[in-house]
Amino acid sequence: MRGFQLEPSDAPRGAIRDHPVALKRVLHYRTRSLDQPNWCDTKNMLSYLSHLSSLGRRKKIAIQILVDTTLVVVCFLAAMVIRLESFNFLTDLKIWPPVLISATLTITKLWFDGLYRALVRFVTGKVLVAILQGVATFSIALFITSNVLSAGIPRSVPVISGILLFLAISSLRFGARHLFRTPMQVAKKPVVIYGAGSAGLELLNSLFHGRDYAPIAFIDDDRQFHGLTISGYRVYPPSEIPRLGRDFGVEVVLLAMPKLSHSRRREIFASLEQTNLEIKTIPALSDVISGKAKLSELRNVSAEDLLGRDAIAPNEKMLKRNIEGKCVMVTGAGGSIGSELCRQILLQKPKTLILYDISEYALYSIEGELQNIRDQSDVSARIVPVMGSVQRASRLKSTIEEHAVETIYHAAAYKHVPLVEENIVEGVLNNVFGTFAVASAAHELGVGSFILVSTDKAVRPTNVMGATKRIAELICQSFAEKKTATIFSMVRFGNVLGSSGSVIPRFRKQIEEGGPITVTHREINRYFMTIPEAAQLVIQAGAMAKGGDVFVLDMGEAVRIADLAVTMVKLHGLTPYFVDSPAEIRHGVGDIPICFTGLRKGEKLYEELLIGSNPKATEHPRILTAEEVSMKPDELSLALDDLSRACQANDLSQVRRILLELPLQYAPSEP
Template sequence: MIDHFRRLSTVSRRQKIALQLVVDSGLIVACFLAAMTIRLESLEFLSNLKIWLPVSIAAVAAIGTFWLTGLYRTLVRFVTGKILTSIAKGILAFAIILFVASNLLTAGIPRSVPIISGVLLFLAIGGIRFVVRQIFRKPMQVSKRPVVIYGAGEAGLELVNSLFHGRDYAPIAFVDDDPRLQKLTISGIPVYSPQAIPRLADGGALEVVLLAMPNLSHSRRREIFASLEDLDLEVKTIPGLSDIISGRAEISELRNVTAEDLLGRDPVAPDAELLKRNIANKVVMVSGAGGSIGSELCRQILGQGPRQLILYEISEFALYTIEQELSEMADQIASSAKIIPVLGSVQNAKRLEAAIKAFKVETIYHAAAYKHVPLVEENVVEGIRNNVFGTLTIARLALQNNVANFILISTDKAVRPTNVMGATKRIAELICQAFAKGGGSTNFSMVRFGNVLGSSGSVIPRFRSQIEAGGPLTVTHPDITRYFMTIPEASQLVIQAGAMARGGDVFVLDMGEPVRIADLAVTMVKLHGLTPYFVNDTHEVVQEKGDIPICFTGLRKGEKLFEELLIGNDPQATEHPRVLSAKEISMAPDKLLPLLDRLLEACKSFNLPEIHDILRDLPLEYSPLQDRLFDLVWEATQTLALAGQQVKPNPASQ
């Protein structure tokens, strides 16, 4: 019989509708006959031919109502409780018209029969559809993975309906924190307390937990993940409430747990006035607009109503990508801002000055920089040229062209740097501080923060890709820790901090508590339903120990175990609870600029010892982990020179 039902899925849509019409018509007649038999307790009424005309009229009315309310447009295999409304309307039409027609035609149908037949009809027409749905679904359930849905609210109910229609997951239980819902049954699925999850997971009957609470706070979300971490269950979640409301995601779009879920904080409502102060109805430029921070700054800026948004970016692909995204976003939010993509390097003074003058830039967010510590450590000269002299160029041009606000995006690695990248960012801070001291109409400020989740080159995307590849996860040191913040939160705080600047301010974002990277790796593996274990070598695999190996590879060049955010120890509170103001050492322009001239000449001549000495002379508290600087191009040049080829870098090309 089941096979006959399955064959029905191969017939045309018209044939399926015709079959429903025939079945429903037969059910109407059968339920009427049953109601008459129940009421009269005999079959003598069959000899009364007058009863069939009102029944026929009522049946046509019922079928017509079913059609108009969309009952026959609903695929039976995907029906939900919503079809009961359509069925009820049709049956109500049937009962009323049967009663009226019977009285008008004096057919002799008892007054209670329309009611009795209506009840029977509701059960029959609704019931047969749900039975057929279950028959179609049953073969699909066999291959589905058993899941528990955490959250028995509206989102959980909608997720259950989506899963019933899908081919991946079979819900076996709800769990919910609300004791009023526990021990109830929703959509045929029992509701338990969260403490029941270990019992449900015993014996391997449960594989996945789906978190269906889109408006859950980050703190509670972390508590739930912590409680599930040791159960060897895969944990997935529905998108956040903001993504669902905006239409960027649907509630049925399940995803793996992200670092934002593990490390994100409950947001502090931004100050709308601070967000708009340097942006609303102004011409705003973002250097490095295609990078992780630069692109998010652009998104946040566009929402604050700038007159023009200048995207300044050296990478053609990155510029194209962010320009397309912002153009679509502008249409969605009905923004009148003009988005202007400009290809160029911050080291190219003529190109940069032409852009600042042509568009009359009023606010600059300087995010363009090389940020990857090991890469800059091996490309010292280019790292300094871009991070130091790119900043010097754009800051000087901002001052000369009376740009009202200049905000430098700095980093926690600028504090007592042990690597060249951190040293260059601290010099960039000194440049802005010096220009702020030198007078002029430009308001310079710097915003310093740690790692942002999901940025290019960060540890989180690398762990995710390593897990997908089956491991190993590589961690540099067992004790290494880092601060983390989501990109949207960091960008909003940067904008608000810049709006509070009075000139020369060094702002430090409250990054929360530092995170041990090894613990983060273990947690990410466990929340994918896998078992982590530690090995001594990346090629070592011991399947008996677990699923995903984690290997400590040693600190990379210039890498610290712990990052700091403050050089001094007396941060001051500001208008925003997560933004602090730091008092840091600064230099006057007449002291700083000669040292930068020396540094530029050293870069042009590839004089690494001189570069090393200048970094030591500047007030950076620079303490490199290696005795000498290293540059891949310089080392290759020296190797060739020793081989007698005497190849020297061309200063003009630097």
């Protein structure tokens, strides 16, 4: 194991020096082997290597041939001296014709085997085969020509010279590779690779050719690897990471374990949390298999990696039940949930997929992505983008009639709590009357299944957005009580990771800008789920519906947002600290301040998923069903008429009064 000493490179002058985060990002360390000869670091050596690298390809090949020819002659002479223990043979001219013939045949063989086409700095162990074949050619040719020409060369000399020649040519190649790579290592950050398996070896090889990281050692959980050396690098247990960080200036841990489960990934991060090392990872195995990424592509470990759960294999029958061979429509198809629903639906081979959205750009983006997915798979579904508002009943009915829609996933909604609080009428019109328009069209035209994508904020809402989503649930329950051919159901879940309204993208941007991270309250918590898991569960829940069902997804454990902020800062190799106001931010205390700003208008401290307390299990372990309060269709219709008139008059006080009178358990956080 080589030792490395750290030398800080020249840092930018000026304001960047006073910014701890920017300074930490700009400063990097140059690693230099302590046992490396000084002449390798001299300007003359670097200049000489640079000159050789700049030569044309033909000149480089000519130099290699000249050097190899010289080695052939030198190794032959050395073998003769070893065998005869004298230099008297030099005056015997008969020995030279066999040597020249054999040398010519050897160089020719090496040429045709591609040795001179390989770039020296990138040679691998594969060149040893070509060298061995060339050396064998030399030994055999020397033995035959010596006998034919009666040169009197001892029979052991071809063997001895062949061994010497193999060692000389291979040592020269790998020695030259080391010299050419040494300058490239100077500016690299020292890192350890967590995972000594095949993925770790592939990552190690890619780091050799990259310009960012210099591997120091392997880390692995498997005890049978501890103390072993792989490709020249020793394997250590995870407990040695802090020492390696201190001794060799390691700043980054590279996770090379693509099959790693979310639970194990969380355990590893927890064990590294106090080291303040940045953690990067290779892509997930699913992305590698699908061709979306390569094992050598590194990225920061994200909060999604740690908050996500180990996936449960979906029930294929339930995924296909409302989709395969049918015409399916998704409202809000360009949104975070809607777009993932479209991706999942397309894989289940519908006959037609209708993308319904009011946003031109969102519709354009998701259509293009789905067309690419379809073209690269065996799916033949027709993809139809439809631009329109869910509030336009005529547009909805004409679309459903024209394409004979059989299943509707209604994901269109305004979901951002503070924005809806400031735009109450638009929130009600879109979330309430938009849902009524879609559900009414589905009921009138006999659509087979209608699945509403709801939210945990509909449970005892403290904001208008949650109240409108609870009314949307009441609308679906009301239609389910009527004589209808449509099976209405609702699926309720919490926040999804990486959605447009998620805190994670905002935190990530704030960290990149140097902070502060803004959190509303020290104790606020939320449920989180990955978008793909949520979409799969929505589809499977809809397949189990019998009419009027309220499905609740098992979101796992709630996460404190302050803890999430701390985790994200540490994932970037930085140190967080807490302040109660921007005025308390101080340089030198830590890298990223986390500032508490107070709950926003309509925001709840804790989210809930159930109104009642009687959830029932279903055939899927992560999907529950609940019996919630409903309204009779006539009563709901009268309330919606009043709400519509209040919205048309832009009477906010009347809108709030109606929301308070409906059985929503609406309790606004502000009067």
